[in-house]
Amino acid sequence: EKSKESFFGKLGKAVAGKSKVDDDVLDNLEEVLVTSDVGVNTTLKIIERIEERVARDKYMGTDELNGILREEIAGLLSETHVGEEQEFSIPTDKKPYVIMVVGVNGVGKTTTIGKLAHQFKNQGLKVVLGAGDTFRAAAIDQLQVWAERVDVPIIKQKMGSDPASVAFDTLNSAVADNADIVLIDTAGRLHNKINLMNELSKVKRVMQKVVPDAPHEVLLVLDGSTGQNAFEQAKQFTKATEVTSLAVTKLDGTAKGGVVIGISDQFQIPVKYIGVGEGIEDLQVFNKFEFVDSFFKI
Amino acid sequence: MFDNLSDKLDKALHNLKGHGKITEINVAETMKEVRRALLDADVNFKIAKEFTNTVREKALGQNVLTNLKPGQLMVKIVKDELTELMGGDAAELNLTGNPSVILMSGLQGSGKTTFSGKLANFLLKKKTKKPLLVACDVYRPAAIDQLHIVGEQIGVEVYSDRGNTNPVAIAKDGIKKAKELGCNVVIIDTAGRLAVDEQMMDEISNIHKAIEPQETLFVVDSMTGQDAVNTAKAFNDVLNFDGVILTKLDGDTRGGAAISIKSVVNKPIKFIGTGEKMEAIDVFYPSRMADRILGMGDVVSLVERA
Ligand SMILES: Nc1nc2c(ncn2[C@@H]2O[C@H](COP(=O)(O)OP(=O)(O)OP(=O)(O)O)[C@@H](O)[C@H]2O)c(=O)[nH]1
Ligand SMILES: Nc1nc2c(ncn2[C@@H]2O[C@H](COP(=O)(O)OP(=O)(O)OP(=O)(O)O)[C@@H](O)[C@H]2O)c(=O)[nH]1
Ligand SMILES: [Mg+2]
Ligand SMILES: [Mg+2]
Numbered sequence: 001e002k003s004k005e006s007f008f009g010k011l012g013k014a015v016a017g018k019s020k021v022d023d024d025v026l027d028n029l030e031e032v033l034v035t036s037d038v039g040v041n042t043t044l045k046i047i048e049r050i051e052e053r054v055a056r057d058k059y060m061g062t063d064e065l066n067g068i069l070r071e072e073i074a075g076l077l078s079e080t081h082v083g084e085e086q087e088f089s090i091p092t093d094k095k096p097y098v099i100m101v102v103g104v105n106g107v108g109k110t111t112t113i114g115k116l117a118h119q120f121k122n123q124g125l126k127v128v129l130g131a132g133d134t135f136r137a138a139a140i141d142q143l144q145v146w147a148e149r150v151d152v153p154i155i156k157q158k159m160g161s162d163p164a165s166v167a168f169d170t171l172n173s174a175v176a177d178n179a180d181i182v183l184i185d186t187a188g189r190l191h192n193k194i195n196l197m198n199e200l201s202k203v204k205r206v207m208q209k210v211v212p213d214a215p216h217e218v219l220l221v222l223d224g225s226t227g228q229n230a231f232e233q234a235k236q237f238t239k240a241t242e243v244t245s246l247a248v249t250k251l252d253g254t255a256k257g258g259v260v261i262g263i264s265d266q267f268q269i270p271v272k273y274i275g276v277g278e279g280i281e282d283l284q285v286f287n288k289f290e291f292v293d294s295f296f297k298i
Numbered sequence: 299m300f301d302n303l304s305d306k307l308d309k310a311l312h313n314l315k316g317h318g319k320i321t322e323i324n325v326a327e328t329m330k331e332v333r334r335a336l337l338d339a340d341v342n343f344k345i346a347k348e349f350t351n352t353v354r355e356k357a358l359g360q361n362v363l364t365n366l367k368p369g370q371l372m373v374k375i376v377k378d379e380l381t382e383l384m385g386g387d388a389a390e391l392n393l394t395g396n397p398s399v400i401l402m403s404g405l406q407g408s409g410k411t412t413f414s415g416k417l418a419n420f421l422l423k424k425k426t427k428k429p430l431l432v433a434c435d436v437y438r439p440a441a442i443d444q445l446h447i448v449g450e451q452i453g454v455e456v457y458s459d460r461g462n463t464n465p466v467a468i469a470k471d472g473i474k475k476a477k478e479l480g481c482n483v484v485i486i487d488t489a490g491r492l493a494v495d496e497q498m499m500d501e502i503s504n505i506h507k508a509i510e511p512q513e514t515l516f517v518v519d520s521m522t523g524q525d526a527v528n529t530a531k532a533f534n535d536v537l538n539f540d541g542v543i544l545t546k547l548d549g550d551t552r553g554g555a556a557i558s559i560k561s562v563v564n565k566p567i568k569f570i571g572t573g574e575k576m577e578a579i580d581v582f583y584p585s586r587m588a589d590r591i592l593g594m595g596d597v598v599s600l601v602e603r604a
Binding site: 149159191193 | 334337338339340342343344405406407408409411437438439440441443444445446447448451492493494519521522523524525526529546548549550551552554555574
């Protein structure tokens with residue numbers, strides 16, 4: 001078993017030796033939430049709500065805290081109606097269904113595409129990959145390896161070519177082959193680089209020449225170990241590309257992924273997938289009920 | 299939503315204005331704001347708490363001896379203390395070996411391969427060294443190709459062995475190869491790994507033991523959140539690394555992880571990465587980083603307004 005301490009374990013320490021929720025307990029709770037990367041704003045929101053309940057009910061025993069926190073966290077997640085899906089699925093009325101994958105450098109875009117392609121292919125869907133990262137060294141070769149692993153076609157050009165042109169080719173090929181799903185990889189880019197963000201809008205526009213309502217989905221990938229900057233990433237990418245869904249990766253490394261709570265609280269965009277490893281099967285559909293359960297598991 | 303620290307400090311310091319004196323009561327209020335602001339910048343919770351305690355003590359102690367206004371004093375103490383924490387003189391690389399061996403380590407996607415290239419380029423062009431890059435990431439798809447392309451871009455030789463899945467052996471062979479080629483620096487790129495992945499941590503420990511590098515560098519993404527301390531500590535426990543590389547500082551992250559890492563492992567931050575291109579490497583300046591964590595702040599003007 002991995003040595004990271006669970007949220008539940010930290011919570012136990014936060015209330016150790018206390019029977020009543022007081023300022024000390026709330027301070028400790030703040031620490032537990034912040035160090036789980038829930039995010040400062042969402043942490044304060046949760047603390048405030050508990051403070052209100054304590055004020056209203058005059059007394060709250062620490063034995064009640066677990067249940068109440070669970071309620072509050074589930075509440076934050078349901079406010080955004082995220083994570084009610086049970087399995088990998090896409091709407092069937094759009095063909096090909098085009099997913100463009102975006103995000104800052106190194107978060108796991110290409111890997112997530114490989115894993116998604118695998119899931120969709122397993123469902124008997126016809127998948128095509130587009131190697132839209134023409135900038136990073138060997139990004140095309142990396143996607144190529146994934147295409148071979150999953151055994152799906154990949155459309156690519158040379159390193160340094162125009163990503164919009166690659167996307168255009170990919171959609172044309174998908175239409176010609178009657179494919180169900182197109183996954184477009186893009187180069188990692190920091191959200192404060194205006195030119196690179198504009199490039200994404202151009203890729204979108206060019207795709208629409210082939211499939212007028214493409215991309216049907218813009219999937220923003222966030223690294224689960226990112227701190228407060230994740231919120232700025234979500235904000236800026238949404239502004240530039242109208243992000244429709246999120247994938248939070250590398251959750252195998254951090255203590256239970258509190259960032260998912262913060263992101264769900266601060267944005268109206270659903271967390272759709274979570275990445276839990278480097279292997280082909282290490283992608284899960286985000287389910288909020290399971291998530292809350294796992295967050296509170298010992 | 300992303301208030302910067304100087305704004306927050308400013309707001310917090312409002313409470314002090316006009317009092318003329320720092321008291322236990324108003325300093326407590328201010329420190330709460332400072333702490334929240336540090337958390338907003340991703341400084342680790344415990345470290346932010348310790349930091350505000352230190353600042354509080356300094357503030358209360360110095361109060362009697364100075365005629366600065368409390369607000370000015372507070373800003374100065376925060377900024378000085380932050381620089382000190384990040385501190386020390388710029389730390390040079392140890393390049394005394396022949397060849398000197400530099401081992402890269404870090405989480406997935408932190409920027410190891412890119413930084414390996416940048417460092418080779420820097421040593422070649424600025425320090426007239428003859429580097430060799432060695433590809434020890436046998437897992438990530440196309441990791442070896444990536445290092446080869448980087449090497450080509452900067453005109454540095456790359457050693458790889460595609461049939462070999464043993465990174466320890468590849469690292470050793472790489473050093474042998476460097477001697478054959480007359481290279482005086484060897485930079486070993488490794489696979490990204492999680493600190494909680496025991497098997498992979500054992501692997502890098504074995505590489506480390508086998509090649510006894512002069513420099514082991516821990517490469518960390520400057521956008522990392524609260525977990526930065528745990529990760530840095532875990533890598534340091536296994537490798538006792540010599541320095542930290544902070545990447546992706548061309549973004550708008552405030553990079554509070556830098557303080558966290560520095561205070562938990564007490565190793566110097568040697569270089570920063572400021573872009574994807576091979577030239578985007580810079581030495582680390584503690585006071586600039588302190589300014590950045592303080593919100594790119596023009597701290598001087600803040601003092602004047604306080
Ligand atoms: N542990 C873990 N590693 C992951 C996960 N997802 C991706 N990675 C690793 O993170 C690293 C970066 O992944 P990529 O898929 O190349 O990331 P990217 O966003 O495409 O990167 P750029 O194209 O360079 O911006 C690789 O080493 C992946 O194996 C995950 O869920 N868990
Ligand atoms: N903007 C920016 N991007 C960077 C910087 N350093 C690295 N990158 C990008 O970050 C992504 C990941 O970099 P890599 O060098 O592949 O990271 P790595 O640590 O070798 O990744 P793994 O081998 O998968 O663990 C790539 O897209 C790089 O171009 C930097 O300083 N600034
Ligand atoms: Mg990629
Ligand atoms: Mg690498």
